[in-house]
Amino acid sequence: MIDPALPLASAGPEDRHVPAPDDPAAVPPSPPPLIIAGHGTRVNSGAEAAYELVDRVRGLLPGVRVEAGFVELTPPTIDEALGAVLADSPAAVVVPLMLGTGGHVREDIPEAIDQAKALHTSATVVRTRHLGSPRQLIEAVHERIAQARGDWPAEETDVLMVGRGCSVTEANADHVRLSRVIFESGGYHQVLSGFIQVVRPSVPDILNQYYASGSRRIVVMPHFLFTGRLDEWVRGHVARFQDAHPDAEVRVADVIGPCDQLAQVVAQRYKEGALRARTTMGSPAYLAGLLLKGRKVVVVGGGCVARRRVPKLLEAGARVHVISPELHKSLLALAEAGAITWHARDYRPHDLHDAWYVLALTDSAEANAAIVDEAESRHTFCVRADNAEAGSAWTPATGDTAGVTVAAITSHDPLRARAIRNRFLEIVSEEGL
DSSP: OOOTTSOSSOOOGGGOOOOOTTOGGGSOOOOOOEEEEEOOOSOHHHHHHHHHHHHHHHHHSTTOOEEEEESSSSSSBHHHHHHHHHTTOSEEEEEEOOSSOSHIIIIIHHHHHHHHHTTOTTOEEEEOOOOOOOHHHHHHHHHHHHHHHTTSOGGGOEEEEEEOOOSOHHHHHHHHHHHHHHHHHHTOSEEEEEESSSSSSBHHHHHHHHHHTTOOEEEEEEOOSSOSHHHHHHHHHHHHHHHHOTTSEEEEOOOOOSOHHHHHHHHHHHHHHHHHHTGGGSOOSOOOOOOOTTOEEEEEOOSHHHHHHHHHHHHTTOEEEEEOSSOOHHHHHHHHTTSSEEEOSOOOGGGGTTOSEEEEOOSOHHHHHHHHHHHHHTTOEEEESSOGGGSSBOOOEEEEETTEEEEEOOSSOHHHHHHHHHHHHHHHHHHTO
C-alpha cells in the first residue's frame, strides 16, 4: 500500500533515516487527553459517581490522560479542565457525557471548548457525538429494570421510561424512540415515555394513565446517568402517587450509574475522536497488506457494498463466508458457483469463529456495532461500513496497473482517497514505474 503522506521515490539502504534517541521523530505521538464533559449536580453522591466513572474509563484507556469537566454546579468547569490539558498537550478529545442531544450538547459544551481554545489557539480539540443509546446502555437499562421488578414477570410489568425533557424536539423524540427499543427488546407488557421537566407527558401523567388502564405493577426507570435532583424528583412523584393509589405497586429502578457498560461507551467515543484528532498527521491507519489466501473472511451483509468487496477478497484467495438473509444478484451467482459460502440468515456471534478478517456491512447500526464488538473480543480486525471510525480496520481505495497495486487511505475523506489513488495509477502508468 502507498500512504499519500509519503513521497513516491523509495529510499535505498544508504538513504534510510535512523532517528537518534533524542530525535522527536523517534518518539511516537502521545494519545490526546480525554475530557469527559458532564452536567454537574448539587448532590454529592452524583458527583462522586461521575468521578468513579472517570476512574473506570482510565482503566480502559491506559496511557491516556482522562479528566472531567462540568457544565455547572460541580467543579471544574469544562473550559477549565480543557485549558489545563491543552497547556501540556497540542490536542484533546471532549466526550459529552450526555444521553441526549439537548442544549448542553448543542450550545454549552461547544461554547466551553471555544473559551478554552481562545487561550490555546493552535490546539486541536475534537468534540465527539453524545452517548445516545448504544447496545451497552440498553443492556444496562434492562438490568436496572430487572433488579427493580424482582419476581414480577416481564410480560406482566409496565415500564415508565423517564427522560430529562428539554426544548430540543429531536432529543425528546430520541427518548421516545428508546422506549420503543426497550419495549421490543425486553418483553414488557407496556413501555411508555415520560419527562421530568420542560415537556409532557410528565411522570404523574403516565402513572395516572397506567392506573386508569388497570395497571398495578409499574417499574419507573429514571433514564439518567447518575443520581441527583432529577432522580430525587422522580422518586417524589412516585411516592405521592403511591400514597394516593395504595392498591398499585410502583418500584423505582436505579439510574444507569458508573457501570462498565457506560465506561465502555465513553472509551469508544474517545477512540473515535482520537482518530480525528490525528488528522494533521495523515491517516492514523497502519498500512499493511493482508495475505488472505486460504484464510476465512466473514462478510455480514449481502448488498451493494458486499458486492464491491467480495470479488476483491476472492481475488486475494480468501475463503469468503457471507452472512445475510438475502444476496445481491451478483453475489448469488458466486454462491451458486461455489465461490463463496452463503449462510442465508441473520448474523450470530459464533459466525466469527476462526475468522481472520470481518466486514460489517449490514443496514443496521445496532447489528454492525455488535459485529465489531464480537470481532474486538476475538482480536479480529473488522471493517464497519456505516461508521468507519468504530471499526478496527479501514478499506483503502485500491487500483492495479502494470503488476502494481496501489492504495490510499485518508482520514474521513473517501473521495480524496480515490482521487489520490487515481493519480498514483496515472504516475505508475505514465512513468513506467
